[in-house]
Amino acid sequence: MRDYRITKYNPINRNEHGHFLIDEWTEPExxxxxxxGVKATKSDFFVIEEKYVLSILEVLKSLSINHLRVVDLDNSYTKxxxxxxxxxxLREDEFLEVEVYxxxxxxxxxxxxxxxxxxxxxxxxxxxxxxxxSLRFGFDFYMYVLCNELSAEVQDKVHTIGLFVEEIEPMYLMDKCDFYIDVVKKGDEFVDDEILLKKMTRNxxxxxxGLSAEHPGNHSFKITPENSVIFIDEFQFDFDNYEYYLNCDKIYW
Incomplete structure (x- = not known):
């Protein structure tokens, strides 16, 4: 599969190391x-955001995709x-109404x-x-698409919308990942230990x-007494004294 970076950043303004040289806003904050010397306005943000949305809709249309699965969700801070x-x-009524899981x-x-x-x-x-x-969002208003190929036609459409498409070395491979259990003592903020699971698979x-066939099975999540049976042949849990999190190492730089 091929990895594409779709952003508002013109690649002609990158140096030989790929670093962007122009000072621009990179987040709504x-x-x-x-x-x-130019003040970034709310209107500037919404215009660019609309380009990101329209670009992905064009990409999905070109690939005949009409739905996707929510993966690796963190909405703990949403409310x-x-x-x-x-x-x-930045708030919209639909943000308060949409159910995401x-x-x-x-x-x-x-x-x-x-x-x-x-x-x-x-x-x-x-x-x-x-x-x-795969559609992923990085820091600094970066957006990434992983698929078999984006045609020249759809790349031209994205450029017409006002964004830039750059093919990059694959950073993320759905079928390549290592699973670790992060061990955190109750009341602590830091990971005490990280255990590699040699037998764990996405399947x-x-x-x-109980995930669907369309879910990649490579997300991170908190391990509870209810779902810990998945790991029973590789790890013994002490839920009275520790918290556990599955960490899926799936990003390749």
């Missing part, structure tokens, strides 16, 4: 600040972030909403179909959690 007064300008199948309208929520830092997730497509995760 920077709106209102000046860059190269808090939506309630902050300084985020009021791991492995949910989302159609195009919900995909649009979830893209906006990712870009506005109201939640974090990937949108994927196992071994077929075991999917079966154990």
């Amino acid at each position: 920077q709106i209102g600040k000046a860059f190269n 808090w972030s939506l309630s902050r007064s300084d985020n009021a300008w 791991e492995d949910k199948s989302v159609g195009l309208s919900e995909i649009e909403t979830i893209i906006r929520m990712n870009l506005r830092h109201f939640l974090s997730c990937r949108l994927e179909i196992n071994n077929k497509f 075991k995760i999917k079966i154990g959690l």
Whole structure:
């Protein structure tokens, strides 16, 4: 599969190491600040965000994809972030109404909403179909698409919308990952130990959690007494004194 970076950043402004040389806003929290002597406005943000949404809709249309799965969801901070007064300008009614959970199948309208929520830092997730497509969001308003190929035609459409498509070395391989258990003593914030699971597979995760065939089975999650049976042949748990998290090492730089 091939990895594409789709962003507002013109590649002609990168140096030989790929570093972007122009000072631009990279997150909604920077709106209102000046860059190269020009103040970034809320309107600037919404115009660019719309380009990101339209570009992904064009990509999905070109690949005949009309739904995706929510993967590696973190919405633990969503309610808090939506309630902050300084985020009021970023809040939409549908953000309060949409139901998002791991492995949910989302159609195009919900995909649009979830893209906006990712870009506005109201939640974090990937949108994927196992071994077929992945949409990921990085730091600094970077967006990545993993698929078999983006045609020249759809790349031209994205460019017409106003974004830039760059094929990059694959950073993320759906079928390549190592699973670790992070051990945290109750009351602590830091990981005490990290245990490699030599027998764990994506398929075991999917079966154990009852995930769909379209879910890649390579996400991270908290291990509970209820789902710990997946790991019983590799690890003994002490839930009275420790908390446990499955860490899926899946990003390749």
